[in-house]
Amino acid sequence: MKKLLGVVLILVLAVPLYAEIRLGALFAVTGPASFLGLPEKQTLEMLVEEVNKEGGIAGENVKLFLYDTKGLDSEARKKFIRLVKKDKVDAVIGPTRSGSTLAIKELAEKYKTPLLSCAASKRIVQPLNKYVFKSPQSDTHAVGKIYNFLRKKGKSKVAIITAQNGFGDSGHTELLELADEYGMKIVADEKFRDTDKDMTSQLTKISEANPDAIICWGVGPAPALVAKNARQLGLDSMLIMSHGVASKKFIGLAGEAAEGIILPAGRLLVADRLDKDSKYRSVLLKYKETYEKRYDSSVSTFGGHAYDAFMMFKYGIEKGGKEADKMISAIESRGPFIGTAGEFNITATDHNGLDKSAFVMLKIHNGDWELIN
Numbered sequence: 001m002k003k004l005l006g007v008v009l010i011l012v013l014a015v016p017l018y019a020e021i022r023l024g025a026l027f028a029v030t031g032p033a034s035f036l037g038l039p040e041k042q043t044l045e046m047l048v049e050e051v052n053k054e055g056g057i058a059g060e061n062v063k064l065f066l067y068d069t070k071g072l073d074s075e076a077r078k079k080f081i082r083l084v085k086k087d088k089v090d091a092v093i094g095p096t097r098s099g100s101t102l103a104i105k106e107l108a109e110k111y112k113t114p115l116l117s118c119a120a121s122k123r124i125v126q127p128l129n130k131y132v133f134k135s136p137q138s139d140t141h142a143v144g145k146i147y148n149f150l151r152k153k154g155k156s157k158v159a160i161i162t163a164q165n166g167f168g169d170s171g172h173t174e175l176l177e178l179a180d181e182y183g184m185k186i187v188a189d190e191k192f193r194d195t196d197k198d199m200t201s202q203l204t205k206i207s208e209a210n211p212d213a214i215i216c217w218g219v220g221p222a223p224a225l226v227a228k229n230a231r232q233l234g235l236d237s238m239l240i241m242s243h244g245v246a247s248k249k250f251i252g253l254a255g256e257a258a259e260g261i262i263l264p265a266g267r268l269l270v271a272d273r274l275d276k277d278s279k280y281r282s283v284l285l286k287y288k289e290t291y292e293k294r295y296d297s298s299v300s301t302f303g304g305h306a307y308d309a310f311m312m313f314k315y316g317i318e319k320g321g322k323e324a325d326k327m328i329s330a331i332e333s334r335g336p337f338i339g340t341a342g343e344f345n346i347t348a349t350d351h352n353g354l355d356k357s358a359f360v361m362l363k364i365h366n367g368d369w370e371l372i373n
Contacts, residue, residue, distance in 0.1 A: 021062045021317060023048070024083035026094035027118070027306075031071035032194045032220035035249035037096040039303030040118055041066060042295055044093060047310045057317045069095050071220075073166075076100035077107065084111040090322045093309045094118050096302070097219070099166025101134070108132050112324050114316070114331075116309035118302070120243065121170035125351040130328060133351040135308035136301075137266065137341055139167070139217075141356040142243050143174040145264040146215060147182035149361050149372075155212035155238065159188035161202055161226060163218030171217035171242055187211050194222050199229045211237050219244035224253035231257040238262065243359070247300035251367055262372070264359040268304045268340045269369045283338045304340030311339060312346070 025044055028037030045064065052061045065087045067079040076095045083089045084107075091114040095101050098121035105124065108115035108131040115132045117124050122138040150158070158179070162172040168191070179186055187209040190202035203226070206214060214237045216226045223245050230239055239261050241250075246265035251258045267274060271284035287307055288299045312331050320330030332348045342358025361372040 019060065021057055021060050021322060022087060022089045023062050023064050023313065024080075024087060024089035024092040025064060025066040025306075026069050026076055026079055026083070026092060026096075026100070027066065028071035028096040028100070029068040031069075032222075033071040033096055035247055035300070036118075036219060036244075036302040037068075037071070039247075039291075039297075039300045040094065040096060040306035043291060043303040043306040044310060046291065046294055047307065051314065057314055058321070065089055069097075069100055071097055071100070073097075073100050073103035076104050080104045080107050080115075081111075084113050089113065090317070090324075091116065091313050091327065093306060093313060097166060098124065098170055101132075102166055105129055105132055114313075114324055114327055116312055118305035118309055119167070121166060122174075122352075123170055128349060128351060131324065133309075133312060133331065133346065135305045135312065135339065135341060135352075137243065137354050137358045138352060139171045139242070140174045140178070141354065141359060142264045143171065143178050144182070144356050145359040145361060146240055147178060147184055148356075149262070149264075150184065150213055150238075150240075151182050153238075156183055156185055157187050157210070157212045158184050159190070159206040159209055159211035159214045159237070160186060161190040161192060161199070161206065161214065161216050163222060164191050164193050165218075167219055167244060168217050171244075175215060175217065192218070192222055192226070194218070194220055196222060196225070199226045200233065203229050203233055203235065207233060207235055207237075213238040213240055215240045215242075217242045217244065221253055224250055224257070227254040227257040227261060243301065246362075247302060248298040249300070251364060258364045258367070261364045263362055263364075265362050265369075266301045266304060266341045266358060267360055268299060268301050269362060270360070270371045273371055279343070280338060284340060287340055301340070308339035308341050308344070311337075312344075 027040045069075040098119040101117040101119045117134040120136040162168040188206045241263040316327035316331040320326035344353040346353035363370045
């Protein structure tokens, strides 16, 4: 009898504690980056619900553990540790912001937990960390797209105004490092904080340099304030934003000052205006229509980042399983696939898999996005 009980105990202990796929998520649902984090949260909840209705992934339902970082690096670290130690997740999607991702990059390796970031800085994947991927296009590609656009327009005198955070710092570095390659001359270099309430001082200094174009690099309400203050000062320089404002929420915040602003963004925002035979069109329209019907809100590229990260995770589980190394190997060996951000080609040495072709140049006109040919 004792021998039989011992066998039963061994069998019980051998059964996995969780007969489900446990997915963690970290998004800036509140705080200054909430218009990025909220559509990410909504997208991921929608996708998890859909996949569970269809029988889960590899026959197991997905249980989502989602926490609000409030856009704070300290919260991202605390919640990531909770996800891996208490919730025992198989992988984590997010965070929303570059700084928050960089703050937990080494934790992903420490706890051997795949992290699929929804933030843009190329420093997230360079240098390479085996456990860290990212779904958005990189800032280096955005800068290259902007500079190439300006060069074609015969513009070369550029002023930059960048946020003092992870995303802004990374963009600032790329703007400076790529300037010579594209024949750009940086004539003014100003910074702002996410909490600043007026950018008049920085923009007045910029106006004195008489630039052909002003490039603003940031996310949240601050870039909208830059646009408003530039309009109030009557600046006639071309105003270009980063891909960090690729949301209708930005247009709403900037109001009339958004008119004429140019930015690089993914094709998702103009999905219905793509050629009928575009290889991106069907994927983009399916996500856009499903999201907008469910949430009665315009789709944004940021929700798209969560979509792409989930598709990486889903494939990794389907082909590799829940063990981290096998999941990672599956994602790395998938080959080219279409996501909302572009055509991905993730490899063991490239954990983003996108290039400059993932961006198109857009202009804001009459409160909407206009594709620049």
